[in-house]
Amino acid sequence: MAVLPTDAAPRAAAALPELQELLRLIDQGGSMLQARELASVATSAGALPVIGVTLGNPDPSVPALGFIGGVHGLERIGAQVVLAYLGSLVRRLRWDLSLHQQLESLRLVFLPVVNPGGVQAGTRANPRGVDLMRNAPQDADRGVPFLIGGHRLTRQLPFFRGPGGAPMEAESEALCRFVREELLGRPVAVSIDFHSGFGLRDRIWFPYARTRRPMRHLAEIHALCEVLDQCLSPHPYVMEPQSRHYLTHGDLWDHLYDEALSLDRGIFLPMTLEMGSWLWVKKNPRQLLSRHGMFNPLIEHRQQRVLRRHMAWMDFMTRATQSAFRWLPGPDTRIDHGEQALIRWYRRTVR
Numbered sequence: 001m002a003v004l005p006t007d008a009a010p011r012a013a014a015a016l017p018e019l020q021e022l023l024r025l026i027d028q029g030g031s032m033l034q035a036r037e038l039a040s041v042a043t044s045a046g047a048l049p050v051i052g053v054t055l056g057n058p059d060p061s062v063p064a065l066g067f068i069g070g071v072h073g074l075e076r077i078g079a080q081v082v083l084a085y086l087g088s089l090v091r092r093l094r095w096d097l098s099l100h101q102q103l104e105s106l107r108l109v110f111l112p113v114v115n116p117g118g119v120q121a122g123t124r125a126n127p128r129g130v131d132l133m134r135n136a137p138q139d140a141d142r143g144v145p146f147l148i149g150g151h152r153l154t155r156q157l158p159f160f161r162g163p164g165g166a167p168m169e170a171e172s173e174a175l176c177r178f179v180r181e182e183l184l185g186r187p188v189a190v191s192i193d194f195h196s197g198f199g200l201r202d203r204i205w206f207p208y209a210r211t212r213r214p215m216r217h218l219a220e221i222h223a224l225c226e227v228l229d230q231c232l233s234p235h236p237y238v239m240e241p242q243s244r245h246y247l248t249h250g251d252l253w254d255h256l257y258d259e260a261l262s263l264d265r266g267i268f269l270p271m272t273l274e275m276g277s278w279l280w281v282k283k284n285p286r287q288l289l290s291r292h293g294m295f296n297p298l299i300e301h302r303q304q305r306v307l308r309r310h311m312a313w314m315d316f317m318t319r320a321t322q323s324a325f326r327w328l329p330g331p332d333t334r335i336d337h338g339e340q341a342l343i344r345w346y347r348r349t350v351r
């Protein structure tokens with residue numbers, strides 16, 4: 001039961017293949033999906049909608065998993081991976097009893113194109129020149145790298161946080177509201193935000209981006225990492241805190257994680273997948289000549305391979321989220337997981 005305003009579809013369809021695909025899937029999903037316009041973003045070519053989709057049991061007592069993409073407009077492959085997974089679910093809904101059973105005790109939420117104006121223009125930032133993943137109000141600890149960690153100098157430079165004291169951008173606000181409404185406060189919720197960056201490995205990052213101090217749910221992350229290794233090996237992923245690479249100001253997931261902590265209700269585990277785009281460049285060095293090629297596989301068969309590559313993990317994550325209380329550490333194992341995590345990710349020697 002879609003609740004999109006009547007003019008959203010033609011506006012979006014005229015603009016972007018990713019939004020066209022999303023609207024097609026919403027249509028195909030029929031009464032199994034709910035869709036809503038979370039924001040409308042002004043671009044030079046007219047307004048574009050930010051659309052959220054939900055399926056499964058809306059009861060706030062069941063676990064929930066969110067798939068987010070297209071925060072950085074240049075990294076279109078992130079939006080495409082999220083859409084590919086949503087598409088596979090929509091097609092399976094026609095026949096797959098096990099999926100219907102799964103959705104009786106799981107909520108799935110999708111926000112595939114957070115920054116439609118950036119995707120349309122092929123820019124990392126939104127149409128107002130703001131890097132949404134630097135746009136939350138919090139500052140990082142000392143040691144933030146110049147520019148890349150976020151700055152307030154000018155919107156002409158990448159990684160601009162937005163003016164000091166200004167409200168968050170419409171797209172950031174839409175994402176936060178959607179996460180707040182659909183994920184926070186549940187007994188357990190997980191989110192995965194799909195990006196593509198430099199490097200050869202696919203990295204799963206967890207908070208924090210603003211500090212090298214560990215997050216409160218490090219033991220839970222370690223337990224998840226353990227079941228991932230046990231059940232999906234060999235897999236291509238490296239799990240680690242983002243702060244292991246660099247600190248940033250204004251990370252939206254830090255902001256939402258801290259908000260979840262302040263609610264003091266349930267467990268929220270936000271993760272970011274950074275797909276290693278050097279893999280694609282290495283296999284096709286001509287990509288270096290294209291700005292899009294730095295962040296997206298340009299050859300059709302390689303793009304298909306990337307879309308397929310993450311399906312097994314996304315499916316694993318739906319099962320892991322639904323059954324979280326079977327692997328989340330209890331009072332007897334939590335300290336042990338926490339200590340192993342400190343040794344693994346924070347180079348601490350425990351006792």
Ligand SMILES: [Zn+2]
Pocket residue numbers: 072075195196
């Ligand atoms: Zn990104």
